[in-house]
Amino acid sequence: MAKPRGGAMRRALAVLLVFVMLSSVVSPTMAANTAEMKPIMATERTELHKNINxxxxxxxxxxxxxxxxxxxxxxxxxxxxxxxxxxxxxxxxxxxxxxxxxxxxxxxxxxxxxxxxxxxxxxxxxxxxxxxxxxxxxxxxxxxxxxxxxxxxxxxxxGGDVGILWNVDTHQSIIYISCIKWGIYRDYCNITMDHADDPDYWPHLPSDHYYNPDTGVGSAPYYCWYYAYGARSYYRNGDMYNAFQGLGWASHFLTDVGNPLHTGREADQALHKWVHTAYEDYVSNNWESGYNFKSVIEDNRYYYAINDPWDATENLASYSHYYFDTLYLTIYNNPDTWQSSTLVRSITEDSLLETAKYVLGLVKYVTG
Ligand SMILES: [Zn+2]
Known part of the structure; x- marks a missing residue:
């Protein structure tokens, strides 16, 4: 896609045109959603974890x-x-x-x-x-x-499929809910949702979807920054398709590191890849039923203001990494009962809640 060239006047016209287009398409949707939407509020990062052992x-x-x-x-x-x-x-x-x-x-x-x-x-x-x-x-x-x-x-x-990520539907669900919360036109939210799982089909290294804050290994922060930065430029130029596609891709890498098992030691992950897969299937299976983890994303009303998606991804990874050893050991030590562990459930809910705040911030970074 060629970048628009020309003087300030032309850019101003383009922006104006986008604004007109947006106001004509966004307003009715926003009006329709007002009743179900509660305001979203900025909040400061506290780095306080849940008070669990x-x-x-x-x-x-x-x-x-x-x-x-x-x-x-x-x-x-x-x-x-x-x-x-x-x-x-x-x-x-x-x-x-x-x-x-x-x-x-x-x-x-x-x-x-x-x-x-x-x-x-x-x-x-x-x-x-x-x-x-x-x-x-x-x-x-x-x-x-x-x-x-x-x-x-x-x-x-x-069983399940060996993945290198949260399951595909988890990625899509989180960005879609976050996009709708900002009152963004539903068709744009659908574009971003449709592309949120794409990176898992790219010929990537597993470490591209990781970040280990202890070792600095993993490229998820870079990819989140790269696609979010690009998406923001597209958005400002009125290229909505590429903007929301890019937002979907960026959100993928941010969401990945909200999973504590995406912040661990890569060698262990390859070794115990089925433990990892079993955990992601557990989240998926309890997404809309069971523990209903999706409601954690839906009920959240707070976002972190993001200036740099690279830093934001690293910060989220640090937060969820705090739970890595506990999660991994709890699953390992309880081969048949970990799925009903309150500890595993609490860790999952807290990591998802933190992820929700960052993803809302990312949507604002791109479209704000
Ligand atoms: Zn991934």
């Missing part, structure tokens, strides 16, 4: 091995039982291999003992010894087998 795993342990979750699980009976369950349920391991693996894991938990330190509502899981973690090649190979058993368990029990 959180688990943090010491970065020394997390950085030492992508299999840290198996070692951390050794701290409680539930985690140990879950690990044995994954091994026992595997159809790829022989009886002898299972016995050998369980013996290995038991020894591993003894060798690399972890302890917990409680500070307020945060429990830190850390290695008992200051010596750190130096896994032998053999230990790594054995841990890989355990990880495969975990993946096998979740893929068999929860």
């Amino acid at each position: 959180i688990i943090k795993v010491d970065p020394v342990l997390e950085n030492a091995t992508p299999y840290w979750i198996i070692i951390a699980a050794g701290i409680i009976e539930k985690g140990r039982a879950a690990t044995f369950k994954y091994i026992d349920s595997s159809t790829n391991l022989t009886k002898e291999e299972k016995i050998e693996l369980k013996k290995f894991v038991k020894e591993l938990w003894r060798k690399y003992r972890v302890r917990s330190i409680k500070d307020g509502n945060v429990t830190l899981i850390t290695l008992n010894s200051k010596a750190g973690l130096n896994l032998t090649q053999e230990e790594k190979a054995m841990l890989e087998k355990v990880a495969q058993a975990v993946n096998e368990y979740f893929s068999t029990k929860y």
Whole structure:
């Protein structure tokens, strides 16, 4: 699409024309929606998380091995039982291999003992010894087998499609609701919704849909900024199709990092990709029924003013990342019951609420 050229007069005319077009199409829709729409208000970021009990795993342990979750699980009976369950349920391991693996894991938990330190509502899981973690090649190979058993368990029990994101419908739903809340013409909201899932069909690296605030790895902030900035220019030039398409794409990358599992360690995610998928299916399955997570987005009336979509994406990632270890460990430690966990539900609701405020801000950034 060629950029409009010409003098200030021509630009002013273009803007005026857009304004006339907008007022003729937007007004009736706004009027129709007034009754159901409550005002949206700006609010300051507080970075206050929900007052729930959180688990943090010491970065020394997390950085030492992508299999840290198996070692951390050794701290409680539930985690140990879950690990044995994954091994026992595997159809790829022989009886002898299972016995050998369980013996290995038991020894591993003894060798690399972890302890917990409680500070307020945060429990830190850390290695008992200051010596750190130096896994032998053999230990790594054995841990890989355990990880495969975990993946096998979740893929068999929860199935679903392996994605690298929130599920497609979640992305679309969040941006559509946010767009409608600002009273934007429904046809434009439909354009942005239709394109909100596109990036998941692009030949992207998984890390393009991630951002890990601890390591700075992941390109989601860049992509959100790139498409939002472009969308805003299109909007100002009156190119509504490209503006709302771009808003849909930008919102995708912002929404992705609202999912705590999109802010974690990429290696672990590949390793336990089925845990990740099972969680996203859980959100999807409870979107309009069950826990009705969609209502968190619908009921929210606040937005964060966004000046820089890049920073905004990083800030949202930091917020949801706070929950990463807790979410991951809770799912791991409760192979059959995590879906009814109040902790998992609270984390999901709080992350979605924060996401809703940012996405509203993004819509305003582009169209404001
Ligand atoms: Zn994505």
